[in-house]
Amino acid sequence: MFRATVLHSNTIEVKKMNRTRNEINNKLKELGQRLGMSEMETLKSKKTLKTVISACLVIGVIALAGLFMVSRLDPAGLYYMPPSIKDFNLFGRLF
Amino acid sequence: MFFLTNIMMINMLRKKHVPISVIFELTLGCNMRCIHCGSAAGNVRSKELTTKEWIDLSKKLNEIGTQLVAFSGGEPLIRNDWFEIGQNVRDLGMDLSIISNGYVIDEKMVSQFRKLDPYSVAISLDGAVASTHDSVRQVNGSFEKCLKVLKLLKENDLPTTVVTTIHKKNVGELPKLRDMLLDKGIAWQIQIAIPVGRFPKNLTLTKEEFYSASMFISQSKNKYSKKRLPVMGAHSIGYNPKFIRNPMLVPRWKGCQAGISALGIQSDGGVIGCLSLPDDFVEDNIRSRDIKEIWNDSEMFSFNRKFTLDDLDGDCKECKFGKSCKGGCTTVSATLTGEMHCDPYCLYLIEKEMTIK
Numbered sequence: 304m305f306r307a308t309v310l311h312s313n314t315i316e317v318k319k320m321n322r323t324r325n326e327i328n329n330k331l332k333e334l335g336q337r338l339g340m341s342e343m344e345t346l347k348s349k350k351t352l353k354t355v356i357s358a359c360l361v362i363g364v365i366a367l368a369g370l371f372m373v374s375r376l377d378p379a380g381l382y383y384m385p386p387s388i389k390d391f392n393l394f395g396r397l398f
Numbered sequence: 399m400f401f402l403t404n405i406m407m408i409n410m411l412r413k414k415h416v417p418i419s420v421i422f423e424l425t426l427g428c429n430m431r432c433i434h435c436g437s438a439a440g441n442v443r444s445k446e447l448t449t450k451e452w453i454d455l456s457k458k459l460n461e462i463g464t465q466l467v468a469f470s471g472g473e474p475l476i477r478n479d480w481f482e483i484g485q486n487v488r489d490l491g492m493d494l495s496i497i498s499n500g501y502v503i504d505e506k507m508v509s510q511f512r513k514l515d516p517y518s519v520a521i522s523l524d525g526a527v528a529s530t531h532d533s534v535r536q537v538n539g540s541f542e543k544c545l546k547v548l549k550l551l552k553e554n555d556l557p558t559t560v561v562t563t564i565h566k567k568n569v570g571e572l573p574k575l576r577d578m579l580l581d582k583g584i585a586w587q588i589q590i591a592i593p594v595g596r597f598p599k600n601l602t603l604t605k606e607e608f609y610s611a612s613m614f615i616s617q618s619k620n621k622y623s624k625k626r627l628p629v630m631g632a633h634s635i636g637y638n639p640k641f642i643r644n645p646m647l648v649p650r651w652k653g654c655q656a657g658i659s660a661l662g663i664q665s666d667g668g669v670i671g672c673l674s675l676p677d678d679f680v681e682d683n684i685r686s687r688d689i690k691e692i693w694n695d696s697e698m699f700s701f702n703r704k705f706t707l708d709d710l711d712g713d714c715k716e717c718k719f720g721k722s723c724k725g726g727c728t729t730v731s732a733t734l735t736g737e738m739h740c741d742p743y744c745l746y747l748i749e750k751e752m753t754i755k
Binding site: 365 | 419421466468470495497517518520557561569570572573583584587607609610611613614616617620621624625628630632633639640641642643644647650655660672753
């Protein structure tokens with residue numbers, strides 16, 4: 304009886320999650336269409352495992368290097384004024 | 399032991415505020431009358447700084463740790479002494495960026511750029527077709543001139559950047575602009591126009607349009623390599639999105655840097671945390687007090703330096719990112735809400751609103 308209740312509530316949770324995910328996808332699709340993005344292109348704007356992992360790697364490298372270099376890694380230069388093409392290389396601002 | 403001492407010294411240095419990047423508004427005079435101009439540039443300010451004053455200021459900034467100086471305006475290149483001031487910045491060992499509308503740039507000027515070896519030369523491009531760009535800039539022929547200048551800069555191997563300020567009139571042209579900039583080796587910064595200066599409120603993007611534009615940047619970043627399309631959203635486009643890729647260049651937003659590691663100097667000597675901020679935020683003037691003294695005064699830039707969680711307003715008050723984000727861009731927040739720490743154009747907040755609906 305207990306197991307059945309848990310299973311039932313789990314199913315409800317999963318359904319709820321799926322519904323939310325669908326709603327979000329539909330909304331993103333609608334917003335993307337404004338700039339002529341197709342469904343596939345809209346999906347391309349989303350976070351992926353690859354982008355999350357690469358962001359973690361970049362943070363890790365920057366945190367390590369930050370122990371030795373103080374100011375060059377501060378984001379201010381990147382945020383406060385237009386970037387240089389050099390900023391798009393990982394170590395562009397270091398050397 | 400030596401290693402530990404070094405770490406301690408570095409930590410001490412980290413805590414100190416250093417004006418790493420400083421924008422010089424060389425003049426408020428401008429040869430264009432762009433509809434989105436936050437400074438409402440056009441006429442020069444009364445009593446703008448002289449060449450000597452800019453040079454002295456550069457020396458002092460260098461002494462307190464400035465590493466990057468950007469020339470802005472108005473249009474900085476209409477000043478006759480821009481090269482002399484720039485040369486001095488470079489001689490002091492600081493990097494130099496030049497932000498221009500490109501209208502006065504010719505081959506002679508490009509050869510001067512080459513001598514300065516700038517960190518970047520940023521040119522504004524606000525539309526993918528002449529009618530849009532020219533109407534935003536209010537100068538006929540400015541689009542054609544802009545494209546010629548971009549070509550000239552690239553031919554001369556200068557680190558070139560395009561800055562696009564988006565609003566209702568041109569946001570739809572982002573895909574076309576992307577096609578124009580693809581594989582050109584030009585960095586592309588996209589920023590939003592906010593209703594300050596000359597920009598009319600009715601042209602400001604809605605939150606949904608803002609989100610669409612952010613999605614476009616994220617999608618472009620995922621679709622193309624940095625080499626093919628080095629694109630980023632400016633500091634007013636971002637803050638911890640959950641659904642889409644971070645449109646900014648750096649991985650994590652650390653809050654507004656005005657008065658922390660960034661600084662703006664108005665053409666009459668006014669000292670302000672960021673040149674985008676309204677004039678109410680002018681802290682002092684380099685003619686009445688030494689810049690080093692102003693910067694090191696603990697009472698200056700208190701909106702950022704003395705920030706506490708209690709300063710957060712609106713929806714940011716309960717936000718889990720409040721401590722690090724500090725409520726987003728101070729300029730956007732102050733302009734749109736009248737409060738300093740609750741930027742409503744926040745991807746995290748918009749996503750939250752989307753899922754609640």
